Amino acid sequence: MTAAASSNAQLDLFEVIHTVLTDGSVRLPNGSHKPITGGISLAEALELASLIEENEVRRTVETGVAFGVSTLAICAALKNTGATGALHVGIDPDPRSQHEGAALAQLERFGLTSYFRLLEGPTHLMAPKLLAEGFHAGLAFIDGLHNFDYTLVDFFLLDKILLPGGLLAIHDLDLPSKKKVVRFILANRHYEMLRYRPQPLARTVRELLRCIKHRDGMVGPVLRRMPRMIVLRKLDCWEPEWHYFKAF
Numbered sequence: 001m002t003a004a005a006s007s008n009a010q011l012d013l014f015e016v017i018h019t020v021l022t023d024g025s026v027r028l029p030n031g032s033h034k035p036i037t038g039g040i041s042l043a044e045a046l047e048l049a050s051l052i053e054e055n056e057v058r059r060t061v062e063t064g065v066a067f068g069v070s071t072l073a074i075c076a077a078l079k080n081t082g083a084t085g086a087l088h089v090g091i092d093p094d095p096r097s098q099h100e101g102a103a104l105a106q107l108e109r110f111g112l113t114s115y116f117r118l119l120e121g122p123t124h125l126m127a128p129k130l131l132a133e134g135f136h137a138g139l140a141f142i143d144g145l146h147n148f149d150y151t152l153v154d155f156f157l158l159d160k161i162l163l164p165g166g167l168l169a170i171h172d173l174d175l176p177s178k179k180k181v182v183r184f185i186l187a188n189r190h191y192e193m194l195r196y197r198p199q200p201l202a203r204t205v206r207e208l209l210r211c212i213k214h215r216d217g218m219v220g221p222v223l224r225r226m227p228r229m230i231v232l233r234k235l236d237c238w239e240p241e242w243h244y245f246k247a248f
């Protein structure tokens with residue numbers, strides 16, 4: 001892969017992500033190995049990449065970089081589009097401390113450093129800076145702190161960065177907090193959900209039983225059999241009247 005690192009050749013995305021996930025760890029600059037304990041799957045990485053390539057996206061932003069699996073997929077796809085000025089911005093408070101620079105090491109390994117800009121800090125402090133700079137993106141990925149309020153803040157800010165027609169991917173839809181945010185978006189903002197491959201029936205039944213047991217009010221989304229990652233399209237820049245609210 002080091003040859004690809006210095007060339008303009010297209011990266012084989014499957015090969016890159018598959019290699020990283022099978023290695024299961026990242027080699028840090030000090031020679032030690034940092035195990036990858038979280039991140040999106042190979043299928044999800046390929047889905048993000050094809051969204052970028054098919055929609056000729058040039059600018060992207062994500063919350064939650066961690067070990068950089070999603071970051072790698074996004075940067076590799078941006079490289080493959082061949083677009084000038086292609087850039088991915090990743091927001092994370094702990095990329096160097098908790099994750100010991102693993103994401104940066106991965107990008108370096110595959111020659112993708114120039115496609116990436118890291119904003120070290122939580123979304124609520126970093127995304128406003130991007131907004132103030134006038135940065136806009138064709139794809140945003142939400143995978144930061146998973147609680148309802150933090151995910152809603154991620155959405156609120158990334159929505160302002162996302163261009164009309166842009167794509168918003170949200171991860172960990174198995175969590176009620178994430179489902180609730182998606183319900184808010186669909187009820188209160190102008191977004192449509194893209195088609196997805198429904199969850200297997202057995203998993204849906206398991207989730208339904210959990211909903212009933214915990215009474216988390218998520219029966220509706222569970223019955224929609226949403227996968228772990230869903231993609232929404234921002235239809236326009238509509239802003240509601242000051243008193244607008246739809247229950248969700």
Ligand SMILES: C[S@@+](CC[C@H](N)C(=O)[O-])C[C@H]1O[C@@H](n2cnc3c(N)ncnc32)[C@H](O)[C@@H]1O
Pocket residue numbers: 038039040063064065066067068069070071091092093094095121122123124143144145150
């Ligand atoms: C599930 S991991 C992200 C996985 C990554 N997208 C991947 O596929 O490899 C969640 C990340 O969110 C970060 N995080 C925690 N609080 C955050 C916040 N307030 N804003 C942005 N990111 C946050 C954590 O440091 C962690 O790295």
